[in-house]
Amino acid sequence: MSYSIAIDGPAGAGKSTIAKLIAKKKNYIYVDTGAMYRAMALFFLESGIGADEQEKISAASKHVDVTISYENGEQIVWLNGRNVNGLIRTEEVGRMASSSSVNKDVREKLVELQRALADKENVVMDGRDIGTCVLPNANVKVYLTASSRVRAIRRYEELKAKGEECNLDVIEKDIIERDYRDMHRDISPLRQAEDATLLDSSDMTIEEVADAIIALCK
C-alpha cells in the first residue's frame, strides 16, 4: 500500500516549498496539483478562451492532454507533449487556473490523473481539495494557512527577487480574491477536511512546518 500526505490550503501558504522538502526528506514523490490546473489554464489562454466561457472550457478540456514526469526529483508538466514548466508560473496563468478550475470537466480529468499517481507511489500531494476529494483516505492530512498579509509579503519578495515590478497591496487584494473564488466554488471548494490538522505558517519557519508534518506521520 502506498502512503500519502495531503496538504491543502490557500495560495501562498507555503504548500509547495514544504511539500517539496518533506518529499525529499522521506523520499516520496511530490505532486503539485496546482501546476496541472495551470497547464490546462495555459491551454485555454493560448486558445483565446475567456475565464467565464465555461462551455468552451469544457469542450476544450477534452483535447488537452496533461501528464507529469520527474527529472532529478523535479516535477515536469507536459501539455499536449510540450514541457510547460517555464510558462505556468505567471499571475495571468494563476488567475485563469483559479477561474477554469471551477469547471467540472477540468476537475474530473485532473483528479483521475492525481489518484492514479497516488495509487502507484508514496506521495506528498498539495492543492485545494486533496484531503477532501482527491485522497479522502490519505494517511496524513494538513490544512496549511497563513494570514493574507504574510502570504502577500512572501509573494512580493519572490517577485522582487526576480526583478519584477510589484505592489504589496495589489498582491494582497489578488490573494484575497483568489481565496474567495477557491473557497466558494460549487465543486470541491477549498476547505479544511474534518480530519485534517490545521497549521498556520505565519510565524513558523519552513523547517518547523516540515518537521510538524513529519511528526504527524509517526
Ligand code: DC
Ligand atoms: O496552487 P496554485 O496557485 O498553483 O493553483 C492554481 C489554481 O488552481 C488555484 O487558484 C485553484 C486551482 N487548484 C484547484 O482548484 N485544485 C487543486 N487541487 C490545485 C489547484
